[in-house]
Amino acid sequence: MSCSGVTAEQAGKHFNEFEEEEYGAPVEETDSDSDSEFDFDDSDYEVEDPSIFFDEEEEKEEEEEVMVTRSRSVRMTSTPQKTPRRTPHKSPQRTPQRARARSRSPLCEAAAETRHGRWNTEKDADTAPVLSRFQPKRTPGIQLDVLAPYSPKELFLLFFSADTVKTICDNTNRYAAKNQARGKKYKWVKVDTDELYKFLGLLIYMSLVQLPCVQDYWKQNHFLSVLTPAKVMARDRFRTIMWNIHLSNPEEDVKNDEKKGTPGYDKLFRLRPVYDEILRACQAYYHPKREIAVDERMVATKAKTSMTQYMKNKPNKWGLKLFVLAESISGYTLSFSLYTGKTSSPSEHGLSYDVVMSLIQPSYLGTGYHIYMDNYYTSPTLLTDLARAKFGACGTYRESRKGCPRERPNALTKKSERGSVRWIREGPLVFVKWMDTREVSVCSTIHPAFSGEMVQRRVKDEEKRWTVKEIPCPTPIMAYNKYMGGVDLSDQLIQYYSAQRKTHTWYKNVFMHLIDIASTNAYILHRDLSATKGVQPMSHKDFNVMIASQLCGVDMAGMPKSRATDHTPVPIHAEQKAHKARRQCRHCLQVDKLRKDTSWKCKRCDVPLCLLLDRNCFEKWHS
Template sequence: MAKTLTLKDALAAILDSSDEDERRVSEPDGFSSDEDEDYDHRRDPVEDGEDSQLPGPSVTQAASPVPATRSPPAPTPQSFSPARPAKRFRTPQHQPAPPPTQQPSSPTRPAKRSRNAQHQPAPPPTQQPSSPTRPAKRSRNAQHQPAPPPTQQPAPLSWKTEKDPDIAPPVSRFQPARTPGPQLSSTSTYTPLDLFKLFFPVQIIQTLCQNTNKQAAKQMAQGKKYKWLDVNIGEFYKYIGLLLYMAMVKLDSIADYWRQNHFFSLPLPVQIMPRDRYRALSWNLHLSDPEEDVQNDKKKGTADHDKLFRLKPLMNTIKNACKSFYHPHRDVAVDERMVASKANTGMTQYMKAKPIKWGFKLFVLADSRNGYTVDFSVYTGKSDIPSGHGLSYDVVMFLVQPGYLGTGYHIYMDNFYSSPKLFRALHEQKFAACGTYRENRKDCPRTTNNALTKKSERGSIRWIRDGPLIYVKWMDTREVSVCSTLHTAHSGNTVQRRVKQQDGSWTKTSIPCPTPVLAYNEHMGGVDHSDQLIQYYSAQHKTMRWYRHLFYHFLDIATTNSYILHKELCLAQQTTPMTHRAFMEELTAELCGKPLHTAPVPVPAGHIPVPIAVHAADSSTKATTGRSRCEHCQSQGQRKDTPWKCRECGVVLCMQLDRNCFAAWHDS
């Protein structure tokens, strides 16, 4: 009698057939899945979320959802071992399923699909650890993303030679904010004192007098014992005149200028002011208000402390005057300047490559044409305008102001300042730049392809262009590196150099020279020219206060710029300017209130007529006593007697109304 299949048995047969189909597709040879079949016969359909009240489908209907690609021909029934324990347990429906954990897959067996996948939404795919020999799978959404374009490898950077052509970059047109040159009337006449008072006007002299008087009162209150009278404007100008006089006439010590009863005594200083008065003024010279100095000194160690507070009243006046009364020409230079001092301050610098090794360092912007000091900044040990780009970058951007200068200027600098970042920033502000550079600066080319070597021939040129920047290397006696934003690499220029021949003789020869090097040598000397003019007649001398060193330097800037203004005005008026020494002499005389040219003092002559003999007591013999023969008359063949002779030479010479042998003898 055939056994009737119940609903439970029909479902179990369907599930067993499905599992067997999957094993035939996924199992490799030699792998047995009998372990899982025990659990399949003991499970209840409710555990899979199936409704037990629904009528059971037939075997043919239940097997139909299985895809044909995953269902091979039905296998023969296999025996199950009821004694084998279950290997896994299903989570009941009323309990939340734990998060799936990523199990390491077998090297040969793929992951098994869940049986109730058709009744539950598929979870997001999890990345399975790949087999060591299985290639990586392509992402599912790769077909929706366009393939990246093939990357083109840049060509290796290489130095070019003078034979390679170069195109000059576009340079901004020169548009100064004012007409270059003195900002004074070209038809007016200015004396040296008038030009000097542009930098030391009466207003600042009055401020210096007030602060000096306050400083002297403070010193007297502290017990200083010397005579003091308040200084006024006229006396302060005379004091400056004495400083310039000492710059013209150099002596070993200040006391030597007031030395008396000596062969080398000088008459002028004692006529201007006494020695003790000059010393008292020098001791108490103060540029800022002493009361405000105390408040500033309390801020030491904080960001509010101003190291240059004692200089600000005069320094700001000098800087404003330098920019107000002169506008630079197209070519300007930026460089350092040293003011000699060994004062124990945090601002004193040591520069071994400078002629003045110890002192205060100033960053100066000067006109390359005549050395006029356009602007300057005193280095205090830290950047006054930090921008994160470095000190050299900040200094140049501070000195070069488009609002004051205009656009189109050519700025020359040395390798302390030059950098690609600075040159590009200046190029954006419509300034062109040129200068030597250091190879270890950021963004500078470091390639060695076709670079210069120690064995390169003298005059060899290498260059690389990077947009508006061009890097040029030139072999002279050593390698020279120059960067520029306004020149081409080479334009056919040559320079003369002395070359030693094989026989030991020296001859001149022409070698190629890059255009940036020629321009740098021509225009970089603006600050050096200014330093040279200052050193000719510098007012610097020994002092015990650090700010007085800079006061004397501000005085040097004022006198030098005044002389340059004088030359530029004479050039505009087509007249002959005075020499530098003549200008300083006239300025010193005007400050001291003395005429430059004085009338000669009459000196008693040594050749004067005197009587030959003492006059006789008897008046009757007075006309004939001591008469002798005239030497001049005797030389003319005549005999004349006279009572006169020359006191200096003792020659007897007659003096008559119609005959003056005394004058004729000495003239001959």
């Protein structure tokens, strides 16, 4: 009899017939005060796993007793004995060898297999689940007038509006006044909106032109010299703004700090004015297509705060953890949530469950979306609740998660052939295992287990030569590989031109990351607008160059296209002669460490330089 084709009713029926045939009909119980329905005699039949005869609700309570009695035999008899439950009873009629032979009855194996389910293979057909209809709240795509011309600066200002920047200016001025009252010695002039936009433009410029430290951007006549920063803002002014940049009201900060240890304390209070505005703008100007992904990213910092995390598998191992919801195809950041540490009242389902549920907002998204996630988030409870909320979900899972199938018959082993597939369906959930170079486990409420997809892999043949071979690949894993990379794509776009600068203040690190989110999302909007109009979009680099130049007020048309030609030598003092008209050559002093006098200088640079046949410092200085 094939165990895989026996139902629970059939297994029970055959088991009763088998019992009646050998031992006679069972005697009905008449003593209602008995502790157990029957006291099993150990002389007739041995069961390897007695738990299959108990109710599921009693399993947890009986678990310890089952472990204790596993070394003893549990047997059935046709005559009920009114003795204490699980009393050991020795019988000379059966030898241990005979009892062990009985324990391998196919009927018991069938009952266990029917109850727990077995792993199916790729040859077994699976029925695709019924999916919820895709009903977004708005038409997916850009929520702007697609025919209007938007400059890079205008797209960036959708996220950093004038009101938001005005709030930052007011709070920065308050914070600078507070610092000066503490005895800070630097000079401070109130910052206004135009100047703060220039400050943001310089941060984006520095993401494009990367130098070792901030001071290098203002060095003159140096190997690392650049022209733009000095034309936009003085070095000391940039540094004082960086020292004093503050997003929240300092007076309100004090009131919030007094609430530490109470439910009213907000760990993100110093970020709130900008954090909430950027989050609102991310959702206002773009609506995602059906496939979205949830993942986390690290905002690099070693600031001394309870929110700082260490994740050894991330490129930035130290930092603040940001949970992100992004569109899978474009990488557009839709929503985010900064992890603030363990709470005093943890949720019933855990952090990973709460994160996904907080990022998925039906009031904003709609229903019918397909959510992809990694094994940190995936659990049967989460996927079932998402299915009830009319969201499909797919993700890798950890076998240790509660509700995931373990120790089922016909499972994959380490010796399973590459491309082997195993799957189990439990209601809307399908659990799939696939053997690639290692075992991959995925759970989904969207896909059938296997639809005939094949992938190519390089393997060694019998003669140890590398060859390309097609192997089966489950449908959920194909979809996971295609759509899970939304947050990774967003991270990649951000890391190309990141405005992050080294600082030990955690909220400044997050503020600069919000600038990265704004500029990256603005570029994705530009790319989609260009596709709608049928024109070629700018590259990511050129788009950021335009944002920086327009914020700084630098006219790109007026920038020199080649080196200026008005570097001409002129006498230092034409009316004076001999040594009175001489000054020390700058090139000889800085490069050769020599003191050489010259009567010539560069008209444009106003730098004294030697101009002799055997010592032409003028040419060397400008080359």
